[in-house]
Amino acid sequence: MTSPSELRKDPISGRWVIIATERSKRPDEFRSERWPPRRKPGAALFCPFCPGNEAKTPPEIYAVPGVGASPGGAGWRVRVVPNKFPALTRGETPIRNCRGLFESLDGIGVHEVIIESPDHDKDLPDLPPDHVRDILSACQSRFRSIETESQYAYIQLFKNKGPEAGASLSHPHSQIVATPIIPKRVKEEIFASERHFRRTGKCLFCRTLVEETEAGERIVRANGHFAAIAPFASRFPFEMRIFPRRHSPYFSAAAPEEIAALGEILQAVLSTLKSILDDPPFNIILHQGPHPARAREIWPDIDRIAHWYIEIIPVLIRIAGFEWGTGFYINPVVPEDAARFLRG
Amino acid sequence: MNKILIVEDEDALRLLYEEELAAEGYDVTTVRDAEGALDLLGRERFDLIVTDIRMPGRDGVELITQIVGLRKDIPIIINTAYQSYKDDFMTWAADAYVVKSSSLVELKARIKDLLAR
Numbered sequence: 001m002t003s004p005s006e007l008r009k010d011p012i013s014g015r016w017v018i019i020a021t022e023r024s025k026r027p028d029e030f031r032s033e034r035w036p037p038r039r040k041p042g043a044a045l046f047c048p049f050c051p052g053n054e055a056k057t058p059p060e061i062y063a064v065p066g067v068g069a070s071p072g073g074a075g076w077r078v079r080v081v082p083n084k085f086p087a088l089t090r091g092e093t094p095i096r097n098c099r100g101l102f103e104s105l106d107g108i109g110v111h112e113v114i115i116e117s118p119d120h121d122k123d124l125p126d127l128p129p130d131h132v133r134d135i136l137s138a139c140q141s142r143f144r145s146i147e148t149e150s151q152y153a154y155i156q157l158f159k160n161k162g163p164e165a166g167a168s169l170s171h172p173h174s175q176i177v178a179t180p181i182i183p184k185r186v187k188e189e190i191f192a193s194e195r196h197f198r199r200t201g202k203c204l205f206c207r208t209l210v211e212e213t214e215a216g217e218r219i220v221r222a223n224g225h226f227a228a229i230a231p232f233a234s235r236f237p238f239e240m241r242i243f244p245r246r247h248s249p250y251f252s253a254a255a256p257e258e259i260a261a262l263g264e265i266l267q268a269v270l271s272t273l274k275s276i277l278d279d280p281p282f283n284i285i286l287h288q289g290p291h292p293a294r295a296r297e298i299w300p301d302i303d304r305i306a307h308w309y310i311e312i313i314p315v316l317i318r319i320a321g322f323e324w325g326t327g328f329y330i331n332p333v334v335p336e337d338a339a340r341f342l343r344g
Numbered sequence: 345m346n347k348i349l350i351v352e353d354e355d356a357l358r359l360l361y362e363e364e365l366a367a368e369g370y371d372v373t374t375v376r377d378a379e380g381a382l383d384l385l386g387r388e389r390f391d392l393i394v395t396d397i398r399m400p401g402r403d404g405v406e407l408i409t410q411i412v413g414l415r416k417d418i419p420i421i422i423n424t425a426y427q428s429y430k431d432d433f434m435t436w437a438a439d440a441y442v443v444k445s446s447s448l449v450e451l452k453a454r455i456k457d458l459l460a461r
Contacts, residue, residue: 046409048437055416056437085435168434169434
């Protein structure tokens with residue numbers, strides 16, 4: 001008897017996933033399974049990110065000006081501001097406090113918001129690729145600035161789109177959070193890559209890209225600098241990873257032509273995602289190496305083993321007891337089918 | 345004398361804020377919910393608003409977005425027992441976020457700062 005599912009292991013996270021191979025769900029099957037909105041539509045009469053409301057945000061720290069822009073005022077294309085009510089606040093290297101098993105440190109860090117467009121209703125899939133490039137350039141500029149301060153061990157760029165994905169506001173935005181410690185998941189990925197490097201002398205991420213390209217069936221889209229794939233052991237339906245072809249641990253080291261190519265591929269895959277899944281909620285997460293000075297304390301070969309990439313996770317299924325308890329995920333869409341739909 | 349509107353559903357806290365802020369020299373008016381606040385704001389002029397978030401009926405976040413949608417120039421302070429609303433970007437309609445405590449030192453300081461602007 002053939003099993004209705006297959007267990008697959010993700011080489012990067014080391015996580016096992018149950019893929020429902022017997023009957024893969026089609027994109028239209030997810031369209032009617034949406035959760036109700038958290039707040040009634042039309043309840044908000046005010047958006048702090050819309051043009052004209054600049055005074056309600058902290059002063060901008062970076063802006064891509066549009067035509068006729070005035071510094072700190074209207075006319076911007078992309079704006080970066082510190083979080084008005086941040087989860088972590090800037091400070092010096094914190095001291096670790098240990099009481100027996102219980103460890104703590106001051107909540108220092110950076111928390112910034114990238115307001116991606118002046119248009120409240122135009123998100124990444126709707127914007128032209130050159131605008132997405134400008135958003136990425138703004139993020140890169142902020143990464144470069146934060147990386148000058150070694151008390152921030154890790155910088156995370158993420159985007160929550162839709163209330164189900166954690167967004168509290170529909171105006172297109174993403175966030176940067178820099179933390180004083182290297183997060184556990186980041187460490188796990190780099191340890192996995194280090195083990196692979198010790199065994200083979202190669203970067204795990206570069207190798208993944210080579211093998212995915214050879215297999216071909218999970219490639220969603222590619223250009224000269226990037227390839228978007230539906231990972232072999234995708235945890236979620238229509239999950240994607242976008243890998244830069246050039247090995248580099250840091251997003252901040254991407255060349256202008258790579259940022260432009262990323263803008264093109266990111267906009268294109270998100271546009272397809274929007275079209276086939278009727279504007280789904282999603283998260284985008286950028287993975288990269290920790291601050292070089294901090295990373296070298298653990299991994300002297302960090303430059304050879306870390307490899308930045310972008311992860312896109314459509315929020316279409318709920319995480320429940322089995323996933324929380326085991327770390328196993330059950331994906332009702334076979335990644336090869338997901339890639340076929342995402343290729344359009 | 346600066347006029348402050350306090351929106352707070354707990355009777356004891358309304359009384360506490362009224363007494364403490366009046367002692368600081370403010371003209372204080374209190375209401376128990378967002379509807380009462382919007383009704384009053386349609387008729388009277390205030391220099392600053394302090395609002396709770398979790399209240400029966402419309403919550404404080406909806407209230408402040410409605411106020412700012414009508415008038416952007418009134419300073420607003422969110423005064424809540426919960427840190428978690430900081431994740432909600434709609435709270436940026438407010439000018440300050442104070443987590444409730446038994447001491448009113450921070451609340452009084454934020455009121456003073458915002459009225460001095």
